[in-house]
Amino acid sequence: MGVDFEKLFQALAPLMNGSAMGDEAVGSAFRQLMSSLMAFDYVVVFAYRGKERPLDLYSTFDAKDHVLFVSLYQAGPYLLDPFYHAACAPRPGVWRMRELAPDRFFSSEYYRTYYVQTGLAEEVGFFVPISEQVTVVLSLMRREATGPFGAAEFALLKRAEPLVAALARHHWADLDHRFDAALAKTGRSRRKALHPPADGVWQHLNLTDREAAIIELVLQGHSSESIGLRLGISTGTVKVHRRNVYRKLGISSQTQLLSLYIKNLGH
Structure with missing residues (x-):
């Protein structure tokens, strides 16, 4: 599909006043921006800080898929995810899952027993460092029926990366405080969170x-x-x-x- 300029301008409009928006509004703006460029099936946005449980900032899953893609993932499998390791490195930019995955990832037991359940043909992520410790990953996912992103589509995503990065940095600048607040609720210290x-x-x-x-x-x-x-x-x-x-x-x-x-x- 070509660029839908009407959708693009509609997505950009709420971003022009510069005021901070909530997670749902920022995620929705990102989804609308990306949908003006190409088709995809899901969006999910996670924030990572070291080995701490990632923050679920936004997603478009239904209740059933949310359990698999978010709840189960946050319980521990994220520690085996190539996107998590790239976020911790960090590796800013736009990356395909297959570019980041280890050499035997697609034959690993983690892939066969967890990742394959997602039914995804491909996942592409915008990796945006927010602070020295926090990276936000905004992912676009395509199911097998939709097929992977083409070379021209991926090139377009790379061209859009500066805008996406600016969006994430502006509206999610306070994530260190949110990680601290999440830790406080569990009664765990920052030092214990490293384990x-x-x-x-x-x-x-x-x-x-x-x-x-x-x-x-x-x-x-x-x-x-x-x-x-x-x-x-x-x-x-x-x-x-x-x-x-x-x-x-x-x-x-x-x-x-x-x-x-x-x-x-x-x-």
């Missing part, structure tokens, strides 16, 4: 720091070769650690590993 439920999983399962680092990368979808390069150790050493972890946990597959991980997130 999310997943860290407790490794302690509960009695893994060493090196074993935990390797297994976490396995769950994210990294091959033994990729893990070795990231950690500065040989592929053979990675494989030895993986065998030791499987033996220690009494498991024989990545399916069982992910099941243990999810089961122990609440411990």
Whole structure:
């Protein structure tokens, strides 16, 4: 589809007065802006700060899909998400999921048992650092029936990135305070927030720091070769650690590993 200038101007109009808007209004403005450029099925906007539970700023899911894409995701699987790791790096700009995913992501157990449930053909995200610690990711999603974004569409999204970044930075400038408020409600300190439920999983399962680092990368979808390069150790050493972890946990597959991980997130 071509650019719908009427939709585009309608989306830009409420942004011209410069006053701050709420999450729903900002998210809606982003959705309308993007829909003037191309078709997509869903929008979701998350804010990330380190390993803390991400903030759900806006989404267009129905109640059923909201459970999968937001509630379940916030419970712990976000820690295995390539978008989460890119946000923490951070890697500003517009990125396709397949550009950020580890080399074995699409054959990983996380992908097969969680991500594939989304039925997505592609996800593209605008990564906008808001502060030294917070990054907002505004995602556009297409289901398999719609198909992935074409090269010309992706190029158009990259051209729109400065406007989207300015929108996010202006209206979501206070996110550090909102993360602090969310922590206060749970009674957890900022220091404790650096150790999310997943860290407790490794302690509960009695893994060493090196074993935990390797297994976490396995769950994210990294091959033994990729893990070795990231950690500065040989592929053979990675494989030895993986065998030791499987033996220690009494498991024989990545399916069982992910099941243990999810089961122990609440411990």
